[in-house]
Amino acid sequence: MTVGDYPEPQPGRPLWLITLADLALLLVGFFVLLQATQTASDRPLAPRALAAGLREGFGSPATVPADTARSRSLTASAPRAVAQPTALPVAAAGMLDFAVGSAVLPTSPDTLAAWARDAVRDPRVQITVTGSVDGSPGDVDPVTRSAAILASDRARAVAAAIAHVAPGRVTLATSPTTGRRAAIVTQAFVGEPPRTPS
Template sequence: MIPALTPDGWDEIAPARTVWLITLADLALLLIGFFALLQANRAIDRATLLEGMRAGFGIEAPAIPDPMAVGRARIDGFAPGSTRADMRAAIDWARGVARDPRIRITVSGSTDPHGDVDAETGSAAILAADRARFVAVALVADGAVSPDRLTLEVAPGSRRAVTLSVGFAGESQIQSGDTP
């Protein structure tokens, strides 16, 4: 092809391909990739797909996060050095919030920082653990919560109490044919 001179003196060279054709080809490839990803998502479960994508990019699997806290209750009334308290209100509260199978309860035992210790060992941490265990046993024995949905923690040195933290721990457990 011989270049032609334009009125301003510049050579005009016709492009070898039209520009819109290249853009159309890019769009078509993106659409094919999108539909391939949709099909792959149906063929395998989501966890396997995410694991494969993480492996492809060299990313380690994330640790399981703690349940997102959505509510709290506190049991006060522990005498210094004692693991016993009135549990009636806490059991009713736990029974109400534990109806949803996605809920987990963290039981945190604590002690007063001023001489609130276990009588036999002199340890505030052991007394806090005993208080958390007392509350957990009462919740399970009364049928308010199943033991696999409880987590125990110890926080000595804050107050003579046990704190119940309700956490949302995942997706819905209701299957397609079930009713809530």
């Protein structure tokens, strides 16, 4: 075998060209970060503010849109309205088969309360109770003739039965679509609770 039997080596890209491309990408990333912090200048520079600035810089809303359902947070002292980001449900249970036009619990909530108690052992979990109606003309609130009021009453009745297991971590919602005469309880991971400086 002679030297002429081997193919000639192909000229490769120079190393400085690859390094220049890497530096250009880092520079673009730096400018995106700089733009995000300038967009978030009216808010303190925190991870959430930086993330909101990045979303805003790429054309998304700066805040995560609230669920289309109406939400209320039940606290130990008094209920108050809050807008919360939509969390992805990971488990569900529910109270099914309400009587037509009624928000009276059809069965004992003990099993549902035990499920909720087990779910909220993790401090990163939020419980949402979503009331719904079946859409029939009779499945409305008897006083106001409103399906939305009846759906919220069903959610409230179930939330009242399980609120003692997780005060402040139960959210009420009503389903904008018709489905079943039910109140569905979902467990969702919402992340780490805020830490207070010591």
